[in-house]
Amino acid sequence: MTVPLTTAARDALVARLRAAGCVYAEDEAALLAAEATDPAALAALTARRVAGEPLEQVVGWAAFRGLRVAVAPGVFVPRARTGALVDAALTVLPPAAGATVVDLCCGTGAVGLALATERPGLALWASDIDPAAVACARRNVGGLGTVLLGDLDAPLPADLAGRVDVLVANAPYVPTGEIAHMPPEARDHEPRTALDGGADGVDLHRRVAAAAPRWLAPGGHLLIETSVGQAGATAAACEGQGLAVRVVHDEELDGTVVVARRPGPAGS
Ligand SMILES: C[S@@+](CC[C@H](N)C(=O)[O-])C[C@H]1O[C@@H](n2cnc3c(N)ncnc32)[C@H](O)[C@@H]1O
Incomplete structure (x- = not known):
């Protein structure tokens, strides 16, 4: 070409x-x-x-952490700030090969793909509710993991319960009332299901936090991308599920992540 x-x-x-x-x-x-x-x-x-279509949808790929991630029309374009979610996940991944990682609301699969590329040997599961996103994620993740279609954790196999070392989610977190003020590239070309986080933007975070304890291994971590302004509400949702929470902000990437740990010794 x-x-x-x-x-x-x-x-x-x-x-x-x-x-x-x-x-x-x-x-x-x-x-x-x-x-x-x-x-x-x-x-x-x-x-x-x-x-007005996003450049990444037009050319069919986005650069994410040095990777070329396929992006189909109508699928959320991975943002550089989501690299903060990947970085935070890498710091809590168990050092041994074979850790189990779940990427909920995976979109193109960029987060799980980056983790599996930067830490080879992961057992990666990803899911999304949008069939177009799932098709895209399957292309990107290829043989590095399994991509499932469905609502949040509903499609995960039951035998993952209590075995997940790291559960990451960049779920929609734009408050409904702010969508109209987003740049047209996002507003008009990314699906509303990829953006709309409900009245305060944290609806999906509450659902992810409520689902997490079932899946996390003792000492396992849930990491949710959020914003500076919403971090308190995201953190409260995780604390309400008995998780120990800290908030990480990456100035350079302008990314904010709630890191929540299930109590218990890792590896038990
Ligand atoms: C903000 S995008 C992030 C995509 C990807 N994680 C990333 O960082 O590039 C949110 C994604 O969540 C998905 N989503 C929204 N509601 C969902 C639900 N109830 N269950 C599963 N996925 C959902 C959307 O289809 C979209 O792909």
Whole structure:
């Protein structure tokens, strides 16, 4: 792939992208040209981008922690800040190979994929309620784990109960009333089920926290991505389930994670 562009064609493409509001128009022009198979394909990709579709959905992939993660149209685009969730999970993963990790609300599967790539040998389970996300996650996770379709933990096999070392969730946490104020790329091109966290944004966090004790091994951890403003409510949901909670904030990634531990000695 790669459509060679004359300087004039490249400048025209950059100008068109810039006029459509693309801040990094030069980089985007180079990426679109690199991804297109021929001039007609470049025109089609450009039209989609100019119409406001997220760049990652247009080109079909997103960069996440150095990985190329497939992103289908209509599926949530993994955000760089979610790297904070991966980093926090890596710090609590048992050192021995073979730890069991569950990625709830997995979307493209980016979080589980990053964990399985950065810590080889994990037993990874992921799930999502959206069939388009599950199809995408299956492509991304491949043989590194199992991706299931269903509501939160409902599709997990019963024999995982009490055996999960790390349960991660980047569930929707935008308060319903704030969705209208999101950038159009998210509001118009990512499904509402991927964004809407209910009145205070923490509905799904409460459900994840309520489900977690059934699955976590003694000493196992639940990690939930949240925001600075919502961290208190997310933490309270976890504390209400008898978990010991701390909040981690990564300034550089602007990511906030509630880390909640099930009491008990790890490995028991
Ligand atoms: C904010 S996106 C995050 C996706 C992915 N974890 C990531 O970080 O890129 C939230 C995801 O939760 C899924 N979701 C929403 N409600 C769900 C539910 N009740 N059960 C399972 N998945 C759900 C959506 O389909 C969406 O893929």
